[in-house]
Amino acid sequence: MRKEGYFWDFSRGQYHQWTDVGSIRPDLPSKPPHSCRSEHALGIESTLRFPRLDLTEPWPSGLFRVVSMIDVLHHVDRSQQKALFQKVAERVKPGGLFLYKDMANGPFLPAAMNRLHDLVLARQWISYVPIAEADRWAEEMGLVREHAEEISRLWYRHELRLYRKPA
Secondary structure, three states: OOOOOOEEEEEOOEEEEEOOOOEEOOOOOOOOOHHHHHHHHHOEEOOOOOOEOOOOOOOOOOOEEEEEEEOOHHHOOHHHHHHHHHHHHOOEEEEEEEEEEEEOOOOHHHHHHHHHHHHHHOOOOOOOOOHHHHHHHHHHOOOEEEEEEEEEEOOEEEEEEEEEOOO
């Protein structure tokens, strides 16, 4: 039995949809995308799809038990950030989870390094979303914050939130 719509990851202009996790599939590609290499090594079918999704194109249909948005909003024009956050969060099933992580806009040095990283590698001047603003958007949508965490790696800093949509 397929478990369609279990997990939807909207990250870096692509979405990943996991379905039917746990069955064996011998015909996996020899070089799967980085994020599914461990499943490939184990011979587990996770039925991953990695289509590139432009914001103006149709989105996958349905609701998902888990939706994640990782390191996306700082690349989106400030005027469109709230609408995108809401559009992604709307895909969470009642009782499901929305995992949100993005670059932190402080303290100064990690925020400057985050910005420099994207300026050099992505050639983009990023637009931070203050985490309090993301929390407010989630609350406006009726999501309940279950976990909050700040993550520091090397000179970078990120903010992680886990929201639940009430059943």
